[in-house]
Amino acid sequence: MTDMAGTTPAVDMREINKSFGAIQALHNVNFRLMPGEILGLVGDNSAGKSTLVKILSGAYQRDSGQIFVAGKEVHFKSPQESRDMGIEMIYQDFALCGNLDVAANMFLGRWPRKGIFIDRRRMEADAEAVLDRLKVKVNSVRQRVESLSGGRQQSVAIARAISFDPKVIILDEPTANLSVMATQQLLDTMLELKSQGVAQVIISHRLQDIFEVGDRVMVLKRGAAVGERLVKDSSQDEVLRIIVQGDGAEEALSA
Numbered sequence: 001m002t003d004m005a006g007t008t009p010a011v012d013m014r015e016i017n018k019s020f021g022a023i024q025a026l027h028n029v030n031f032r033l034m035p036g037e038i039l040g041l042v043g044d045n046s047a048g049k050s051t052l053v054k055i056l057s058g059a060y061q062r063d064s065g066q067i068f069v070a071g072k073e074v075h076f077k078s079p080q081e082s083r084d085m086g087i088e089m090i091y092q093d094f095a096l097c098g099n100l101d102v103a104a105n106m107f108l109g110r111w112p113r114k115g116i117f118i119d120r121r122r123m124e125a126d127a128e129a130v131l132d133r134l135k136v137k138v139n140s141v142r143q144r145v146e147s148l149s150g151g152r153q154q155s156v157a158i159a160r161a162i163s164f165d166p167k168v169i170i171l172d173e174p175t176a177n178l179s180v181m182a183t184q185q186l187l188d189t190m191l192e193l194k195s196q197g198v199a200q201v202i203i204s205h206r207l208q209d210i211f212e213v214g215d216r217v218m219v220l221k222r223g224a225a226v227g228e229r230l231v232k233d234s235s236q237d238e239v240l241r242i243i244v245q246g247d248g249a250e251e252a253l254s255a
């Protein structure tokens with residue numbers, strides 16, 4: 001475990017249950033994320049991955065269980081409450097406004113003002129500072145987002161998240177629609193954020209991405225946590241086997 005004595009987890013979710021009608025999407029799931037850690041969350045379709053992170057981001061509410069953020073128990077009723085505790089979620093569809101430029105998107109809903117006018121100069125300077133922090137280059141923060149490649153749009157979505165100065169970032173299938181180069185750029189950005197102490201959860205079906213940047217990988221199967229490995233002590237083949245067959249007790253039962 002990355003859990004060193006005396007270190008408070010960035011996120012600690014205990015015995016989380018969640019049902020949608022007759023479907024139990026999560027069953028007594030324990031989930032822990034350490035500061036600066038990159039955790040890969042994997043599992044087959046419908047395993048409960050998105051449901052788990054949506055509970056953490058305040059989009060869904062758990063039926064039972066406890067959530068601690070930096071040691072403090074929380075009861076998020078909205079994404080805003082999760083954001084206020086330093087948690088940012090990045091959605092696959094980016095949720096950006098294509099017809100607005102990069103700077104306007106990054107500060108959407110909170111444009112700085114000077115009297116009755118938008119303070120463009122400050123907004124652009126702030127946008128450039130965040131992109132610098134991420135070591136991401138765009139030609140101009142005045143470029144309309146719809147004119148950017150998918151990878152650059154992803155960068156803008158992450159930059160927007162970073163501008164809230166989060167302690168935890170959740171990426172749900174971030175590389176699904178990205179080119180090889182854009183994927184590499186995203187993974188580099190994740191490592192940059194890690195070096196700045198930001199904890200990250202990445203949900204992905206691409207194990208190679210998780211093995212490239214991840215510290216630990218956790219497997220969900222039909223709503224239950226069925227296995228966990230340190231990336232350095234495991235292999236993609238082993239994790240794939242856990243995704244398909246489960247680990248330990250479950251394996252013994254089917255043997």
Ligand SMILES: Nc1ncnc2c1ncn2[C@@H]1O[C@H](COP(=O)(O)OP(=O)(O)OP(=O)(O)O)[C@@H](O)[C@H]1O
Nearest residue numbers: 020023024025043044045046047048049050051052
């Ligand atoms: N809002 C919802 N209403 C009803 N059922 C839902 C809802 N969200 C998720 N579910 C159900 O909960 C289960 C887990 O879904 P979830 O989206 O968490 O899976 P996932 O692991 O993210 O899968 P995928 O890899 O396909 O994204 C599925 O059976 C899904 O149909």
Ligand SMILES: [Mg+2]
Nearest residue numbers: 049050051172
């Ligand atoms: Mg999902």
